[in-house]
Amino acid sequence: MPGQHTLAETENQVTTRLAGMDLDFDAMAVTSNLFRAANSARNYLERTVLARVNLTWTAFVVLWVAWIWETGETREIAAETGVSKATLSGVLATLEGRGLLTRTRGKHDGRLVVVELTPAGKRVMKRLFPEFNAAEREVTRLIAKEHLGDAAQYLRTITTATQV
Amino acid sequence: MPGQHTLAETENQVTTRLAGMDLDFDAMAVTSNLFRAANSARNYLERTVLARVNLTWTAFVVLWVAWIWETGETREIAAETGVSKATLSGVLATLEGRGLLTRTRGKHDGRLVVVELTPAGKRVMKRLFPEFNAAEREVTRLIAKEHLGDAAQYLRTITTATQV
DNA sequence: TCACGATCGTTCGGGTCCGAACTATCTGCA
DNA sequence: TGCAGATAGTTCGGACCCGAACGATCGTGA
Known part of the structure; x- marks a missing residue:
């Protein structure tokens, strides 16, 4: 390496x-x-961009997934973000403590926990995401535009090869 | 994402x-x-491969860098591995505690810390690295052999674009 | 020779990461 | 109807991740 x-x-x-x-x-x-x-x-x-709202990378990803899909169960968010349920518990606790989302037990299945962004959480994401996407452009600016698709695909194959 | x-x-x-x-x-x-x-x-x-010797990914990388270059100063190892000096301090403490390496103050510059693998550390790396390299092949097995060079280069450009 | 700025590594506090173990809940089958 | 197995989420302990602050050391210039 x-x-x-x-x-x-x-x-x-x-x-x-x-x-x-x-x-x-x-x-x-x-x-x-x-x-x-x-x-x-x-x-x-x-x-840079995440420091302005005092978010870590993973906290942001969790907010993003919950925001994009309106609401979600923690098992789905864990699968979508690629972190373990143990880790997700801790990250959700942090975000809930900041008032950016809420957690409630499922109505029909007591095992499930449903996550939903608060109005404050939605406001943060609405304002933050375009800036974040601009920062993502910075991250990839040295890869030719026409090669970004290949780059993303190589990365997906690594996840596929190594996932449980 | x-x-x-x-x-x-x-x-x-x-x-x-x-x-x-x-x-x-x-x-x-x-x-x-x-x-x-x-x-x-x-x-x-x-x-898989790292669990057999109870090493984390970063601990392994630190051992690998110290092993490949014989001996090294912590500032060089931090630069080579891409982790902060704060993180490296903790990882080195863990590895030193396991008897895999030693830390000593520089003879000519008291600010520096020199890292050296112990005989046990060298034995672990000698045996482990070929197995680790085989696991690396598993990680990349879904990328065509002739595209691995491109994939690695895209990743290097991301590091270049985002490094301080 | 001394003071100041720079450099190095460590500590601290807060956040993440996960496997194992645990509690709670649900489903399916006898 | 009850129980066993599966599923979901949480907690715990240990490890990592880093910025800021700190103490120690070095180099340079007056």
């Missing part, structure tokens, strides 16, 4: 350290850069 | 909710799938 060292430097060093090993450098490059890119992009979004 | 809903469903819903807004769906697709892919791949690696 190369970072500051160049790709060539890293491959040289790895080859030296694992002489004779059959290594897949391409797979290595994709995996390591996936995490660097995700970490860097998340930090960028949290430092 | 689509998840379980199809791309078309999501775009329809977003367009409805933000009628008249000029949205960049391609940038949105790349960003949302970047996080889903990273989260899913990390969870997969932590549940």
Whole structure:
């Protein structure tokens, strides 16, 4: 997983350290850069557009999903956002504490919890999302417009290959 | 950031909710799938190959960087791995506690901390890395071999665009 | 030689991440 | 009708993530 060292430097060093090993450098490059890119992009979004409303990346995603689909059950939101139900519980607690959404038990199935944005939550999302989308353009500005579709598709295949 | 809903469903819903807004769906697709892919791949690696040695993804990356470059200063490891120095302090404390590496103050500059793998740490990495690389192949198995280079390059551009 | 600004790493507080274990609820079958 | 298995969400403990603040150290310029 190369970072500051160049790709060539890293491959040289790895080859030296694992002489004779059959290594897949391409797979290595994709995996390591996936995490660097995700970490860097998340930090960028949290430092800029999301900092203005004191939201983390995941908190924003949860609000977005609940906003886009009007209302939702926590199991659906967990599936949609890709975080575990344990994590979602904590994030929802944070957002509920900030008055951005509410949680209520399902009327017909007591196991379910239904999430709904408050008026304040809806206002935040209405104002925030266009700015967020602009920041998303910043994140991808060095990828040619006609290649964004391919880039997104490569990422989807990684999720497919690794999901439970 | 689509998840379980199809791309078309999501775009329809977003367009409805933000009628008249000029949205960049391609940038949105790349960003949302970047996080889903990273989260899913990390969870997969932590549940499989890394679980056998009780390591998290980041702990592994830190060990890998220190192993590949023999020894290193924490500021270099932070730059190489893409995590903040605050985070690295905690991760190094965890790994030092497990006896996998040591930390010592620089001889010529008392501000620096030098990291070195212990013999146990080196043994873990020697045995683990080929298995880890095989798991990396699993992560990327749905991307055509000849497209892995492109995929890695798209990810590098995202890091470049968002790094401080 | 000394003071000031810069750099390095750590700590703190708040947020996230998840597996395991738990409680509550629902469904299907005998 | 009752029970067992499945499902849903929460809690717990441990690990990570980072900005801000802090203490320690170094380098530079007056």
